[in-house]
Amino acid sequence: MIEIEHLTKRFGETIVVDDVSLTVDEGTIAVFVGTSGAGKSTLLRMINRLIEPSSGRVLIDGQDTMAIPEDDLRHRIGYVIQGYGLFPHRTVIENIATVPRLLGWDAKRIAARVEELLDLFQLDSAEFAAKYPHELSGGQQQRVGVARALAAKPALLLMDEPFGALDPVIRHKAQEDLLAIQRRLGTTIMLVTHDMDEAFHLGDRIAVMDQARLLQYATPAELLTRPAEEFVERLVGTAERPFRLLSLARVKDAIEPGPSQGEPLPVSATLREALSQLVWTGRESLPVTDASGAILGRISIDGILAHGRQPA
Numbered sequence: 530m531i532e533i534e535h536l537t538k539r540f541g542e543t544i545v546v547d548d549v550s551l552t553v554d555e556g557t558i559a560v561f562v563g564t565s566g567a568g569k570s571t572l573l574r575m576i577n578r579l580i581e582p583s584s585g586r587v588l589i590d591g592q593d594t595m596a597i598p599e600d601d602l603r604h605r606i607g608y609v610i611q612g613y614g615l616f617p618h619r620t621v622i623e624n625i626a627t628v629p630r631l632l633g634w635d636a637k638r639i640a641a642r643v644e645e646l647l648d649l650f651q652l653d654s655a656e657f658a659a660k661y662p663h664e665l666s667g668g669q670q671q672r673v674g675v676a677r678a679l680a681a682k683p684a685l686l687l688m689d690e691p692f693g694a695l696d697p698v699i700r701h702k703a704q705e706d707l708l709a710i711q712r713r714l715g716t717t718i719m720l721v722t723h724d725m726d727e728a729f730h731l732g733d734r735i736a737v738m739d740q741a742r743l744l745q746y747a748t749p750a751e752l753l754t755r756p757a758e759e760f761v762e763r764l765v766g767t768a769e770r771p772f773r774l775l776s777l778a779r780v781k782d783a784i785e786p787g788p789s790q791g792e793p794l795p796v797s798a799t800l801r802e803a804l805s806q807l808v809w810t811g812r813e814s815l816p817v818t819d820a821s822g823a824i825l826g827r828i829s830i831d832g833i834l835a836h837g838r839q840p841a
């Protein structure tokens with residue numbers, strides 16, 4: 530668990546992060562959004578002490594980060610930035626092995642871990658292991674960057690606009706891969722983004738910052754249905770609200786008994802995907818199937834709309 534207590538950063542007279550307190554539960558993703566210059570990156574960098582706090586403290590699993598030597602701290606916390614920060618003169622393997630080497634792992638253990646990560650990130654070892662960063666596509670570099678950050682099994686992964694340089698298709702794939710890997714490894718993640726869709730897709734909780742202050746820290750559904758301030762409401766996008774709510778719920782949450790006609794929808798689809806398919810096919814309802822293809826019931830436009838409505 531990560532506990533941030535009254536964290537503040539001043540540069541001269543300017544307060545860049547103002548008395549921020551929040552907790553990130555183990556194995557969850559906290560996403561930071563807000564206007565440019567709100568202090569998101571500074572907050573993130575105070576966690577691994579790339580920037581020293583002016584006041585307040587950060588506890589990792591109950592331990593004050595000020596009591597941990599800086600090198601140890603950075604080995605325990607993975608850090609991924611836009612542009613990936615790969616070492617240009619080191620191969621993919623050498624990049625990924627950086628922290629395990631610094632920690633003095635033996636060669637066999639390092640090789641096994643690198644192999645495991647290449648596999649996890651779908652980078653074929655025979656093809657990629659000996660390549661240099663400039664020989665990789667942006668998406669591949671991004672995967673190596675995240676693999677490197679995870680190499681020594683860090684307790685926490687900090688990600689500052691990790692997908693900012695990727696095109697929309699690769700970006701979506703990178704988000705899906707991150708979610709799958711995070712669920713598998715149980716890593717705690719704090720991620721900064723400008724992209725609200727990304728925030729709603731990835732965040733167990735979303736922190737909204739403006740002018741150095743934390744305005745709200747809540748689940749995606751709470752941000753939509755109970756925004757703390759008008760700024761939060763505007764940032765999440767008033768026109769997008771019902772659709773974002775629908776993307777947070779699944780077909781299984783609105784399934785009804787009874788028959789229906791047409792191409793079935795998987796029970797794992799989001800209600801937004803289901804609505805899109807219903808509108809596109811011009812139907813009032815569609816059958817729903819489980820992973821084996823068995824029909825479970827149906828999903829209807831009326832059933833979906835009830836989930837996107839403003840709460841009473």
Ligand SMILES: Nc1ncnc2c1ncn2[C@@H]1O[C@H](COP(=O)(O)OP(=O)(O)OP(=O)(O)O)[C@@H](O)[C@H]1O
Binds near residue numbers: 565
């Ligand atoms: N070393 C520094 N000295 C003085 N001011 C700084 C320093 N680093 C950052 N700032 C200022 O602190 C404020 C917050 O910057 P920060 O990068 O944390 O914001 P951000 O929310 O991450 O913005 P963006 O979304 O544009 O990356 C900015 O106004 C920035 O100019």
